[in-house]
Amino acid sequence: MTLTPTADTPNATQPAPRPLATILAAQRPPRPTAWAACRVFAWRALLKIRHVPEQLSDVIAVPIIFTLLFTYLFGGALAGSTHRYLQTLLPGTLVMAVLLATMYTGINLNTDHAAGVYDRFRTLPIWRPAPIIGALLGDTARYLLASALVVGLGLALGFRPHGGAVGVGIGVALVVAFALALSWVFCWLGLVLRTPNAVTNLAFLVLFPLTMASNTFVDPHTLPGWLRAVVDANPVSHLVAATRDAMAGTASGTQVGAVLLTALATIAVFAPLTMHAYNRKS
Amino acid sequence: MNPPSDLAIHATGLTKHFGGTHAVDNLELAIPKGCVYGFLGPNGAGKTTTVRMLATLLRPDAGTASVLGLDTVRQAESVRERIALTGQFAALDQDLTGAENLTVAARLLGYRPRAARIRAAELLSGFGLDDAAPRQVKTYSGGMRRRLDIAASLVATPEVLFLDEPTTGLDPASRNQVWATIRALANAGTTVLLTTQYLAEADELASRVAVIDHGHLIAEGSPGELRAAGGTGRLRLRLADAERRPDAAELLHRLLGGSGSGSGSGSVEAAGSDPADVTVAVADAARATEAIAELSRGGIALTGFSLDQPSLEEVFLALTTTAAPAAAAS
Numbered sequence: 339m340t341l342t343p344t345a346d347t348p349n350a351t352q353p354a355p356r357p358l359a360t361i362l363a364a365q366r367p368p369r370p371t372a373w374a375a376c377r378v379f380a381w382r383a384l385l386k387i388r389h390v391p392e393q394l395s396d397v398i399a400v401p402i403i404f405t406l407l408f409t410y411l412f413g414g415a416l417a418g419s420t421h422r423y424l425q426t427l428l429p430g431t432l433v434m435a436v437l438l439a440t441m442y443t444g445i446n447l448n449t450d451h452a453a454g455v456y457d458r459f460r461t462l463p464i465w466r467p468a469p470i471i472g473a474l475l476g477d478t479a480r481y482l483l484a485s486a487l488v489v490g491l492g493l494a495l496g497f498r499p500h501g502g503a504v505g506v507g508i509g510v511a512l513v514v515a516f517a518l519a520l521s522w523v524f525c526w527l528g529l530v531l532r533t534p535n536a537v538t539n540l541a542f543l544v545l546f547p548l549t550m551a552s553n554t555f556v557d558p559h560t561l562p563g564w565l566r567a568v569v570d571a572n573p574v575s576h577l578v579a580a581t582r583d584a585m586a587g588t589a590s591g592t593q594v595g596a597v598l599l600t601a602l603a604t605i606a607v608f609a610p611l612t613m614h615a616y617n618r619k620s
Numbered sequence: 621m622n623p624p625s626d627l628a629i630h631a632t633g634l635t636k637h638f639g640g641t642h643a644v645d646n647l648e649l650a651i652p653k654g655c656v657y658g659f660l661g662p663n664g665a666g667k668t669t670t671v672r673m674l675a676t677l678l679r680p681d682a683g684t685a686s687v688l689g690l691d692t693v694r695q696a697e698s699v700r701e702r703i704a705l706t707g708q709f710a711a712l713d714q715d716l717t718g719a720e721n722l723t724v725a726a727r728l729l730g731y732r733p734r735a736a737r738i739r740a741a742e743l744l745s746g747f748g749l750d751d752a753a754p755r756q757v758k759t760y761s762g763g764m765r766r767r768l769d770i771a772a773s774l775v776a777t778p779e780v781l782f783l784d785e786p787t788t789g790l791d792p793a794s795r796n797q798v799w800a801t802i803r804a805l806a807n808a809g810t811t812v813l814l815t816t817q818y819l820a821e822a823d824e825l826a827s828r829v830a831v832i833d834h835g836h837l838i839a840e841g842s843p844g845e846l847r848a849a850g851g852t853g854r855l856r857l858r859l860a861d862a863e864r865r866p867d868a869a870e871l872l873h874r875l876l877g878g879s880g881s882g883s884g885s886g887s888v889e890a891a892g893s894d895p896a897d898v899t900v901a902v903a904d905a906a907r908a909t910e911a912i913a914e915l916s917r918g919g920i921a922l923t924g925f926s927l928d929q930p931s932l933e934e935v936f937l938a939l940t941t942t943a944a945p946a947a948a949a950s
Contacts, residue, residue, distance in 0.1 A: 361746040361801065362808050363739070366776040367730035369701065378727045382713070385724075389715045389756060450713075458711035458772065461675050462728050463700040 372465035379472020384479060396442070397480050401435035401488040409495060412555060421496050428492040429509060429581040430554030433574060435484045436517045437549055441541035443477050444524030445534045451619065452534075467613055474521050481517050485510045501587030509584040512597050516577050519601035522608035529615035548574050573600045628653040628780050628811035629674060633683030636669050636835075643669040645835035646683065651813065651828070653688075656806045658826030658843070659815040662936070666835035667815040668708060671782050674813070675705040687780055704773035705782040710765045711772070714758040718749055718768050721757060725772045743771040748797070763794030770801060780811045787821060799824055819846070819935055831939060839939050846935055854928040855902045855911070860921035862896040868920050872900045875911045902927070 370378070387394060408427055413420030447470070450456055459469050489497075489506060499506050524541060531537050551568055552575040558566050569575050580597045583589035629651040636644040644666040651657045659667050672678040674685055676696040685692045687699045712721050722740035723733075731739055744753045747767045752760060757768065766786065773781060783802070787795040802812055802825055816822055822829045823843040831839040831846065839846060847853075855876075859868060869888040877887070889899040902908045908927055915922060930938075 361743055361771070361774050361804070363775065363777045367732075367735070370728065370730045374730075375728060378724060381727075382716070382724050385720055386713070386715050389717075453714070454707055454709045454711045455713055456711075457677060457705065457707050458725070459728070460677055461700055461703065461705045462725075463697060464728055 369463050372468060375464040375468035376472040376475060379469050380475035381472075383473050383476020387476070387479070393442075394480065394483065397439050397484045398487060400438055401431065401484050402491060404431045404435055405488055405491050405495070408555065416556065424492065424495055424497050426582060427555070428488065428497045429585050430552075430578050432485060432488045432492075432509070433513055433516075433578050433581060434549045434554060435488050436481050436513050437520060437574070438545055439480050439484050440477075440517050440520045441524050441538065441545065442480070443473060443521040444526075444528030444531075444537045444541065447473065447525055447528035448531065448534045448537050451529065456619075466617065467609075470525055470612060470616065474518055474525075477521060478514060478518065481514045482510070485513060499585040499587070501585045501589075505585045505587045505589075508589065508594070509581040512577065512581055512584060512594065516573075516597060516601050519604040519608075522605050522612055526608050526612040526615060529612060529619055548572065552578055554578050573597075576600065626653055627651060627686075627689070628655075629657075629685070629687055629813065630689075631670075631674070631683065631685040634670065634673060634680050634685050635682040636666075636673060636678060637681050638669075642835045644673070644680075647832075647835070647837055649685075649830065649837075651811065653811050654806070654809055655827045656802060656812045656814060656825045658822030658829040659813060659832060660817070660819065660822050660829050660846075661815075661832040662817060665832045667832060668784055669835075670832070671705070671784050671813065671815060675703060675782050676700055677705070702779040703782065704776075704778035704780075706766075706770050706773045706784065706786060708784040708788070710757075710769040712757045712765060712769055715756060717754050717756055718744060718760070718764075719753040721768060722772055722775065726775045729776045731775075739775060743774065747771045747801075763790050766790060766794065767797065770798065774801075774805070777805075777808065778810060780813065781805060783812060783814045785815050785817065788817065819843070819929065823847075823929070831936065833936070833940065846939075847929055849935065849939060853902055853905070853930050855900050855908045856926045856928060857898045857900070857912075857915070857922055858924040859896045859898060860923050862894075864920050865895055865898060867918070868898055868915060869900075871915060871918055871920070872898070872911055875914055876900060876902050876907055896923075 405428065408431060409420050409424050413423035413427070417423035417426070456469065489510065499509075501508070523544075524537065527540055528537050531540065551565070552572045553569060554574070558569045558575070561569060576593070577597050577600075580589055580593040583593060627650055629649055631647055631649040634644055634647040634649070635642070647666075647670060649670075659670070661667050669678065673680050674687060674692060676692050676699050679693055688702055690698045690702075692699055713724070716724070719737075719740050722743055723736045726736035726739045727733065741750075741753070744750055747770070749764060749768060749771070752764055757765065760768065770783070770786065773783075786798050786802075790798065799821075802814065806812055806825075812825075814822075814825060826843060829841065829843050829846055830837055839849060841849075855872075857868065859865060872888055887901050889901075892899075900911075902911075905927060912922065912925055
């Protein structure tokens, strides 16, 4: 056994530091533009999808299940044949599938915040909304994927839109634009609610009435007066109608404009609320 | 009123409440540029809250803080261009690989895609993480995560670096590497504000230390000054013959106790699990060496000895107990 004097020899047992010159940056590049920062966050969202493709399972499964289920469950009863029903239903299931995917924006934001990831982003000299707008850009990829699945499956089942590729393109663009606006609502909820579970629960409470109490599945003329008033006031009904008409090649500029205006109004309210919550989050 | 330009961090009356608790209360700080400054205190003392306010993450309820002369609230954006923060919990994306995490950080600082990848590779190699670079962070050990997290703060060398408990929970090898990194940064001119629960860590790295408790600054000075304020260290002896324990205890008490040797000096702790070990409080290292010599002259053979510095708890207790009467008197 040896003597072990330890007092006043603090450096005696330290190994020689590794060559650390490499960790020092030569110089700092100029800070990124707002758009460049948004693109980095979008790229980050896509990287996450690449590493965890399972997170797309809902985005993939829900549209397929909905389209098949509603077409064959209701088609005969509501429109006399599944083929005829599909022509009006498909744009509706497209809306439903994509809008349901918007809640993940809020859930992911909440999860990232709980993990402290945003602490680093918030100490970087970047445009403040960049993390959120970048995440929304990444979400656009999900919405487009869900749209492609619904439209592809619809075409395979016999959906024949008269508006052609352009009409379908306009319809999908309307749905994605509306979904991006709705995503801001979930961004805000993702920041003000405490847990991802709370976001999920509230999202279903909001999304189910919003998508079901609409003209997606049935003709509003068959509804009792009070419910019809609700359905007519529901912005999702207007979105579904505009998407249907766009795909049929009969949409008017007013219809399209009204949907875009609703989307802009939603963003005008919820983007500032979201940024306020983001800046205040501790 | 502008703060002096040679200060990296200047806080006056800094205060933050959470509900009814004063997380940080009327804190005054003046940290010169280029030093490693230790922020010492137990859990819940207000260290993290202070760091978060200085790093522009939290808005103070009262008082002001400036970093490099820039106000942390009004000029937050300019402050962010010159600081970096490594928080207590790794701010990493678990799903991404180590290389991707650093590349994202580099691109957010303005590096072009190619330059960002090169910078990321440089840092990974500097922190000994080359092999782990293509693996998802969720597969990393705690030490690897911490190193990657610190690396992410150093993508662009900050002028002021905040490190919140950078070595808590690390194994000794990782801890030494973090320490070496902090020294290298300080040599390169970065001001480092480091929070820690360990006096030994502050001792290793910091030229000045603030002790904080319940949101109050209770002492400030060099680590040596703090240790002196903490009073006693401990002399640990290992006897060749456990039977001689009573003789050794009697001798040590006589040699180290008595007037002018500090409170508690000379008191021998009761026998622990191993009766051959003797631990005695000692105020003065010189008298400890005398005591060791005296033991061998008295025929009490030792197989080992060490002199421990006072722990944070001891310094802390000493500071809080001396501060209390003063506060009561005022």
